[in-house]
Amino acid sequence: MNTLDTFNCNSLPRRFLLASATALALLGSSAHAADKLPVIASFSILGDLVRVVGGDRVAVTTLVGANEDAHVFEARPADAKTLLASKLVVTNGLGFEPWAGKLIKSAGYKGETVVASKGVKARHMQDEKGHSGHAHEDTDPHAWQNPNNVALYARNIAAGLSKVDASGAAIYQANAEAYAKELQALDVWAKEQIATIPAAKRKVITSHDAFGYFSAQYGVTFLAPQGVNTETEPSAKQVAQLIKQIQREKIRAVFVENMSNPKLIAQLSKDAGANLGASLYADALSASDQPGATYLQMMRHNVTQLVAGMKNN
Numbered sequence: 536m537n538t539l540d541t542f543n544c545n546s547l548p549r550r551f552l553l554a555s556a557t558a559l560a561l562l563g564s565s566a567h568a569a570d571k572l573p574v575i576a577s578f579s580i581l582g583d584l585v586r587v588v589g590g591d592r593v594a595v596t597t598l599v600g601a602n603e604d605a606h607v608f609e610a611r612p613a614d615a616k617t618l619l620a621s622k623l624v625v626t627n628g629l630g631f632e633p634w635a636g637k638l639i640k641s642a643g644y645k646g647e648t649v650v651a652s653k654g655v656k657a658r659h660m661q662d663e664k665g666h667s668g669h670a671h672e673d674t675d676p677h678a679w680q681n682p683n684n685v686a687l688y689a690r691n692i693a694a695g696l697s698k699v700d701a702s703g704a705a706i707y708q709a710n711a712e713a714y715a716k717e718l719q720a721l722d723v724w725a726k727e728q729i730a731t732i733p734a735a736k737r738k739v740i741t742s743h744d745a746f747g748y749f750s751a752q753y754g755v756t757f758l759a760p761q762g763v764n765t766e767t768e769p770s771a772k773q774v775a776q777l778i779k780q781i782q783r784e785k786i787r788a789v790f791v792e793n794m795s796n797p798k799l800i801a802q803l804s805k806d807a808g809a810n811l812g813a814s815l816y817a818d819a820l821s822a823s824d825q826p827g828a829t830y831l832q833m834m835r836h837n838v839t840q841l842v843a844g845m846k847n848n
């Protein structure tokens with residue numbers, strides 16, 4: 536911003552300075568936006584990862600935004616337009632976005648796509664809640680809840696970006712590897728935090744089964760009235776059984792999720808005589824002024840809240 540540096544701030548009216556700065560910023564951003572690689576991410580967490588790996592070279596649009604539920608998302612006509620204007624589409628896969636394939640097809644998008652979870656060791660849910668369910672409903676799509684999987688996501692995104700922008704390949708790879716180191720540090724920290732809670736107390740209630748990968752990685756048991764998909768409603772019998780279990784095992788750590796309807800879990804917590812904790816970020820980042828605006832922030836927030844809640848068990 537050499538142009539701005541040539542202004543003498545003391546000799547010009549403040550209003551003029553601000554207007555000039557804004558005009559320059561607008562010019563700058565539109566000129567840059569045209570140069571940037573347009574990329575679509577299906578939901579907010581992937582949007583953050585594309586931003587981290589792509590850095591200045593990419594302009595990311597997220598279809599399912601902050602605090603929104605990707606399970607029940609319905610694409611708008613404008614989304615097809617955005618899709619056609621992009622060079623790369625990044626989805627989670629594992630059945631998380633059943634609407635994405637239809638949207639890509641109906642929009643007539645022929646560009647590159649990346650399934651960020653490719654290569655992840657998928658978890659499969661036991662049918663313990665009595666869902667008859669098709670096979671695909673049993674795959675747990677929430678692989679990002681283990682930071683080690685997210686390192687793989689970042690590398691897959693780097694490979695996808697390199698396909699459509701070969702001259703940036705070295706940068707994408709370097710960004711993905713630097714981020715993998717941050718994820719490793721997050722994993723070590725999370726393990727240390729959880730270790731402060733005795734194993735018998737590591738039990739938590741959440742709205743839906745979003746934390747299976749977290750559970751497997753950190754040894755915390757999550758109980759949820761809803762299955763891996765927020766579309767399924769639990770039966771009265773399932774809720775009654777869960778209330779009994781909460782009371783029997785004296786579980787005090789009950790959490791709502793930022794993108795789920797809090798009604799069910801609030802009622803359940805009341806009926807079981809437990810206290811409702813803060814929101815956990817399950818399937819979406821928070822808005823930028825909330826504590827889960829990036830993946831790393833979201834995970835640190837979740838671990839901190841979980842530990843605080845489980846202390847009361």
Ligand SMILES: [Zn+2]
Binds near residue numbers: 743745764
């Ligand atoms: Zn979910």
